[in-house]
Amino acid sequence: MHVATEAFERASVEELAKGVLFDGQRRCWVCLVCGRSFAEGEVFPREGRFWEAGAAARLHVREEHGPLGRWLVDLEREWGGLSEAQGKVVEGFLEGLDDGALAARLSLSRSTVRNHRFRLKERARQAKAFLALMWVLEEGRAEGDRFVEYPAHSREVDERYAVTEEEYARILRKYLGEDGALVRFPLKAKERVALLRHLVQGLEPGRRYAERELNEILSAFHADYVLLRRCLIDYGFLDRTRDGSAYWVRL
Structure with missing residues (x-):
């Protein structure tokens, strides 16, 4: 599973959902999946047309990496955020299945599917509070006492x-x-x-x-x-x- 770690850490939730981030220091758009950059002011040929950097980055994400929902699900699985059962439920919702259709596919009751959906919503609420807490902790760190970033997909992060x-x-x-x-x-x-x-x-x-x-x-x-x-x-x-x-x- 690939992820452009340093850009990922800076990205907002909306940017993660879109798969691209604008790097103000380097003046370029960055693909959050593979790290490819698209310099501001340049044009990029594709499909017989020329695209400005932001549009080229979004087109790259869509064509090279496919639906980002799948990427985010796989990322959550790799980092231990989603169980196998939860991953299957989320994948079904990404496909547009309702509770009944998803229950039939996974041989679950509708109430079990609804319970999964409720737990996912609760996790989102908890994650928001945890992110705010980590922001407060990092802001309070002395200069030089913050951890440097390493690849999230390193073999063994220890x-x-x-x-x-x-x-x-x-x-x-x-x-x-x-x-x-x-x-x-x-x-x-x-x-x-x-x-x-x-x-x-x-x-x-x-x-x-x-x-x-x-x-x-x-x-x-x-x-x-x-x-x-x-x-x-x-x-x-x-x-x-x-x-x-x-x-x-x-x-």
Whole structure:
């Protein structure tokens, strides 16, 4: 399951539902599913027409990723937010089924389906309160004490990813030379993950890199570019085709 994590964290509920976010700093529209960006002011050819950036981003989401309801359901399942039974109920509602038709499909009673619908509504209310609480907590954090963001789809999100902004800056100072290259590759997984996050910031989301092109970029950072490439894949920062002919950013 792909998700452009940093953009996802900033997106409003409406933007999540539409699958696109306007990044004011980079002046571009970002696909929240794959991270592809569409620069403001550029036009994009598609289907024999030219589209401005916002429209091109929305068209990309619709054609490349399909109905966003399905994506959000799968995302909730992956993150443990929906049980298998709840996922099937939501999928039925997304198809436009009423309580009776959905009950017949899933071999449930109408009252059971209504109960699922009520519980989902309650979860939405609870989620709204929890989001407000987290906003208050984060706003109260001292500068540098907030956690840096990592890919939501990393293989195993654990204490290795619990790095504050202050720790992150300290790790970069420790392992990067004045030219920005890696002085040595750390043994500690937490420091390794932080450096991989820094490295992937130099790659363009939404762009596909040939293996040779990626190797050239990584070799400027460290001589053992094969190790870096493997770690970027293993820790969930990059994805690739099965034959390894193309790589792209998952962050």
